[in-house]
Amino acid sequence: MxxxxxxxxxxxxxxxxxxxxxxxxxxxxxxxxxxxxxxxxxxxxxxxxxxxxxxxxxxxxxxxxxxxxxxxxxxxxxxxxxxxxxxxxxxxxxxxxxxxxxxxxxxxxxxxxxxxxxxxxxxxxxxxxxxxxxxxxxxxxxxxxxxxxxxxxxxxxxxxxxxxxxxxxxxxxxxxxxxxxxxxxxxxxxxxxxxxxLRGLLGEEVTITGPSKDLHSGMYGGIAMNPIRVLSRIIAGLHDDQGRITVPGFYDGVPELTPEIAEQWQGLGFDHAGFLGDVGLSVPAGEQDRSPLEMIWSRPTCEVNGIKGGYTGEGFKTVLPSKVSAKISFRLVGTQDPLTIRESFRGWVTSKLPADCSAEFHSYGASAxxxxxxxxxxxxxxxxxxxxxxxxxxxxxxxxxxxxxxxxxxxxxxxxxxxxxxxxxxxxxxxxxxxxxxxxxxxxxxxxxxxxxxxx
Amino acid sequence: MxxxxxxxxxxxxxxxxxxxxxxxxxxxxxxxxxxxxxxxxxxxxxxxxxxxxxxxxxxxxxxxxxxxxxxxxxxxxxxxxxxxxxxxxxxxxxxxxxxxxxxxxxxxxxxxxxxxxxxxxxxxxxxxxxxxxxxxxxxxxxxxxxxxxxxxxxxxxxxxxxxxxxxxxxxxxxxxxxxxxxxxxxxxxxxxxxxxxLRGLLGEEVTITGPSKDLHSGMYGGIAMNPIRVLSRIIAGLHDDQGRITVPGFYDGVPELTPEIAEQWQGLGFDHAGFLGDVGLSVPAGEQDRSPLEMIWSRPTCEVNGIKGGYTGEGFKTVLPSKVSAKISFRLVGTQDPLTIRESFRGWVTSKLPADCSAEFHSYGASAxxxxxxxxxxxxxxxxxxxxxxxxxxxxxxxxxxxxxxxxxxxxxxxxxxxxxxxxxxxxxxxxxxxxxxxxxxxxxxxxxxxxxxxx
Structure with missing residues (x-):
């Protein structure tokens, strides 16, 4: 040959x-x-x-x-x-x-x-x-x-x-x-x-219910718990100030890079400023003690892919909604176990609920x-x-x-x-x-x- | 006669x-x-x-x-x-x-x-x-x-x-x-x-923009700031743990009840358990040091009436959205000035924005x-x-x-x-x-x- x-x-x-x-x-x-x-x-x-x-x-x-x-x-x-x-x-x-x-x-x-x-x-x-x-x-x-x-x-x-x-x-x-x-x-x-x-993917939809029906915020505003306020607190708590994900046990099974891979990645000269600049951004938003390439390849993430609740059409309605939902996904690495993380996430969300609120979960797949x-x-x-x-x-x-x-x-x-x-x-x-x-x-x-x- | x-x-x-x-x-x-x-x-x-x-x-x-x-x-x-x-x-x-x-x-x-x-x-x-x-x-x-x-x-x-x-x-x-x-x-x-x-009403829509376009969360998840995370932090911060609204100067012009009115309201025997129970709730969610009647009649409020961003249809899409919006209203009392509060709210939101994110505001009316x-x-x-x-x-x-x-x-x-x-x-x-x-x-x-x- x-x-x-x-x-x-x-x-x-x-x-x-x-x-x-x-x-x-x-x-x-x-x-x-x-x-x-x-x-x-x-x-x-x-x-x-x-x-x-x-x-x-x-x-x-x-x-x-x-x-x-x-x-x-x-x-x-x-x-x-x-x-x-x-x-x-x-x-x-x-x-x-x-x-x-x-x-x-x-x-x-x-x-x-x-x-x-x-x-x-x-x-x-x-x-x-x-x-x-x-x-x-x-x-x-x-x-x-x-x-x-x-x-x-x-x-x-x-x-x-x-x-x-x-x-x-x-x-x-x-x-x-x-x-x-x-x-x-x-x-x-x-x-x-x-x-x-290749990162794995865990997809969850969480729906928080407060009042049993949509309310008028003039009549109930102030006294009734608003589920959007509850879900916002939960989402806000998913990352700490350093960009780490707070779900208990989340980082179990997340490996460090081997020296060989770390060196190869170093040699790639990743232009993260250009990568972010292409989409109007400048500051890497992930774990603050990690390199940009680690953020996108070797570190797990949590993203809210969608959120919806209350009145979202044209104009304004003073509704105090009964429900709000978010689609949340986790990118997983190493040997992180999607099913363990799903359970931990659901338990963590449930533990954050105030009186009168409940959470329902729907799974959209879990792959390591x-x-x-x-x-x-x-x-x-x-x-x-x-x-x-x-x-x-x-x-x-x-x-x-x-x-x-x-x-x-x-x-x-x-x-x-x-x-x-x-x-x-x-x-x-x-x-x-x-x-x-x-x-x-x-x-x-x-x-x-x-x-x-x-x-x- | x-x-x-x-x-x-x-x-x-x-x-x-x-x-x-x-x-x-x-x-x-x-x-x-x-x-x-x-x-x-x-x-x-x-x-x-x-x-x-x-x-x-x-x-x-x-x-x-x-x-x-x-x-x-x-x-x-x-x-x-x-x-x-x-x-x-x-x-x-x-x-x-x-x-x-x-x-x-x-x-x-x-x-x-x-x-x-x-x-x-x-x-x-x-x-x-x-x-x-x-x-x-x-x-x-x-x-x-x-x-x-x-x-x-x-x-x-x-x-x-x-x-x-x-x-x-x-x-x-x-x-x-x-x-x-x-x-x-x-x-x-x-x-x-x-x-x-009669409470007044200030209606605001806030739109947070992160990336300049919708991104794939596989490609950008972790490194790109997600505007839903940003808006959730802002909404979560609107109330403190005692249910008070944190916008600076918000309580300027909020009067206390006169003793005569306080006594009359006391005499009404408001059945707040029944009022909340009718809509599946039990715990008054407003300012924790206020009575239920104050919460609905004489205290100002902040409610999120709607929120929407990212993919919210059937199933799941791993989008990292460019924008997310919330419709937020304030019920006002006493001599609270809606225009002053609007400016304070907008300034407060803007001060909470991380690098790479911007906020746009739309007014839906302001009445005292x-x-x-x-x-x-x-x-x-x-x-x-x-x-x-x-x-x-x-x-x-x-x-x-x-x-x-x-x-x-x-x-x-x-x-x-x-x-x-x-x-x-x-x-x-x-x-x-x-x-x-x-x-x-x-x-x-x-x-x-x-x-x-x-x-x-």
Missing amino acids: SLDAVLNRIDDDLAAATDRLLDLLRIPSISTDPTFKNDCQTAADWLVADLQSLGIEASKRPTAGHPMVVGHIDGPGPHVLFYGHYDVQPVDPLELWDRDPFDPQIEDTAKGRVIRGRGSSDDKGQLMTFVEACRAWKAVNGTLPCKITFIFEGEEESGSPSLVPFMKENAEELKSDIALICDTGLFQSKSPAIVTM ASTMSTDHPAFEAARTALSDEWPATAAYVGCGGSIPIAGHFKKILGTDAMLIGFGKDDDQIHSPNEKYDLESFHKGIRSWARVLAALT | SLDAVLNRIDDDLAAATDRLLDLLRIPSISTDPTFKNDCQTAADWLVADLQSLGIEASKRPTAGHPMVVGHIDGPGPHVLFYGHYDVQPVDPLELWDRDPFDPQIEDTAKGRVIRGRGSSDDKGQLMTFVEACRAWKAVNGTLPCKITFIFEGEEESGSPSLVPFMKENAEELKSDIALICDTGLFQSKSPAIVTM ASTMSTDHPAFEAARTALSDEWPATAAYVGCGGSIPIAGHFKKILGTDAMLIGFGKDDDQIHSPNEKYDLESFHKGIRSWARVLAALT
Whole structure:
């Protein structure tokens, strides 16, 4: 095998690779909207045919929702499972797009050439970086360097309802040495990164009831307990003056960074002023003794995602409301146990209630954090390979959000997942005018070729 | 003149008086709904004719909205201005009525006989108590005991937009020694009461902005300041642990009760346990060193009437919102200055803002409290007259709400207003199945006869 030849082939084939991606982007495979059910089938068929053209044994597999595409090809190296998704977000509001979202095109912009269209970054463009790397490898060497299983999902943008059942039913078929997921981004749009920490998520809705019905504040104002006052006190008490969360036992299982990770993060030179400045802020608001990167990647959080009570329409009504609700979520790290924290949170809220008030709770899910062990040699191999391709050294990074798929691979298949992707912060995924830099696509393909070589 | 003869006449004429009220109740004079514009004219015409039948010089007077009814009749005593309103609330939801709201009827209930129908209590029934007292007086004595001006409004249930302009344009004609308003109730449905304190109202909407746009709490949770956290701290800080409001200077101009009023209120035997129990509460939540009656009548308050921010629909979204708003109102007493308090409130909120957050304010009105001076001898005369009619002694009471009309009489006409009414707490005004107890109607008429006698 010759990596250089493969990389040359990738460079030479870029125009054709881009045309293939544009073909796939023309299929409006919006998974949440039943109008586009057949388009999801068409996108799956397109991928099956494309994999088959590489000699991969591929098929469309039915689920209760949109189909999975599964492919297998043998090879000498370790067994790799690659995951991507072919479904895309809805395109509303359509009037904010500068072009038809499903008539994609290469555009020259001040920041370079981009592929413009729905799904160009999330996730069709990212998914095709891996497929194109395989295509170049096959073209040069006649075989692939690893045994590879492909799984492309069609419901990622609508909560992946069929993924877990499908994984469970086909666990034997999908087991591998390592899983690769291409649905993340470069760090600050420039450094290659392998995500090894994903925060968990605990979602709670709390409703405080005071009076048994809405009251007139002229008649009852002053004498009746107002539940908004009660909930405000509870929310105000969730953080102390240093930004720490006050729920008892909340920090049990929150680990400190290892010296290696701390050093890598230091080396990333995170521009927190720019990160906050983009959204009109300047001061990191989390735990005051923690670095900005810790705040978003390795420390747990508590956020109020919504609050509503009383009269909230136009004008003014002097109502003293019976109820007020807040949706509150916790991002979890390390080995924090979501169910223990849920109980502690509920008990803590209840303990803060004054006479005459009650609290009801509704759960919106509880998932623990995922931390990938980087002990598997594939991690260091991939990190070196990525560092070879890009101007900046690759790092193990965190991800403030929750990507449940990574946890499923671990839990159902027992496989560690490496999350590597090439999206940039300005890709406008889920928004109008989504794009994927041609650089992301090109160097993404080259990156996977290098990673595959490094895994063998 | 003979009061006893008048009272006897009232007793004898009760069936006929009730029939006249039923006649008036059959006119669907809903002021807010243009469909009933002609019905408002009809109700005004009915009242003009009824006043004329008593020898009163009465006419329908045009305004930009529904007409005023104004009447004048001379008499030996002081000049009295009587106010009531002939318009009624809409009847929705109609399906919750047990009968056609405009096909009124006398009903026997477990609590006694009632007049059922829209407007029976608010305010046609109350208004007619005064007219019927005049009728009986005229029938017995041939004249009325006072010089009386009548003003019946047709827009009270839609904010009285024409009242102030009409008062200003006709101030000379409407000036009197004392104004009587019949649109309030008995204290706890049993004791006659003269309302002498009306709280003022300051309405503010505050919007806190943190990030310049809604953020994903996975990406920004922990590092970005959440405006709901900020607003919750501000609201939580509005009351101290003793229920006192913390806005600087807020209590300037809040008077203590006079010993006479304190004693009268003590004598009312306010059943605060029942008052709170009716709405599922048990503990007075206001300033902990104040009595329950002070909390609702003579002490200022601060209530959050509504709050909204972030995602408040079905399910859960992990948004970290850019903005959150609350509608906050203050009930004011004594000589508290609404504009000074508004500035103090806004300054106090602004001083609580952390870095990166800003506050915007919107005003929803600012009106001072009205306190009627009871120095005018009419007050004590009326209180004695009411005490003679009812089993319980009449008291000067407060009213937690705001009745702007009383303030207008004082401000525009320079006339103190006595608010005397006979409604009961279960009259269901503004709601389906509105009723007025036959006892309220009968003893209300007798009460006004006694008050008129006492004023001469």
